[in-house]
Amino acid sequence: MDISLLNAFFLILAGLFAGFINTLAGSGSLITLPLLMFLGLSPHQANATNRVAILFQNVVAVRNFKQQGLINYRSSLFLLIPAVVGSIIGASIAVNISETTLNLFIGSLLFVMFFVILLKPDKWVKTQAGQAKEKPAFWQVIIFFFIGVYGGFIQAGVGFFLLAGLVLGVGYDLIKANAIKVLIVLAYTAIALGIFIWSGQVNYLYGIILAIGNASGAFIASKYARQIGVKYIRYILLATVFVAGIKVLFF
Known part of the structure; x- marks a missing residue:
């Protein structure tokens, strides 16, 4: 499939913004997923192609967070493995x-996430951070399994669920939770993308162009995670998600 320079510009711009907010919080796919559909991909192709950008985005983010000492691979395995298994399903x-x-499902999800973002989920996540335990409890493993199922299925909005699980359930602070979140998403995205490639639903041209933007946004966000505020990102995301939801459901 050919692509115009204007469409390529939109993909890179959307990817830049999505990679930025995905790394700091989540729901960047609520922008890129409807954009891919708007540019002519079917829902299946959009859902699959979006994973190419997510993969590259999280490779960059994990590398930067690791350099800052925010990721411990061994302690993360207890949450990463059930999420990966869930993503296969x-x-x-x-x-x-x-x-x-x-x-x-995508259109309905956009409207649901509009109200989730509107109610400031990041606020209650921040205020209830506790102390992370050495190993998660069995019920926490089950929760991350189902988060993996959701992430493997649609991806959009999974960042909020992961942050809630990592902060409220496990006890990480928000900065540490963001770092572990991108590691978990990287792991299950690699597996899920393999399934989408096998099914023949990935548009590689669109995926690679989008990945350029996502990876760039992830680099900026992960490099300066401690200095960046996300207050105004929320308002832009709200407007984008609302308009995209109307387009997907009704047009």
């Missing part, structure tokens, strides 16, 4: 679900 469901159902 979620991605397998996504490649087989009907296009009409997937389109309805």
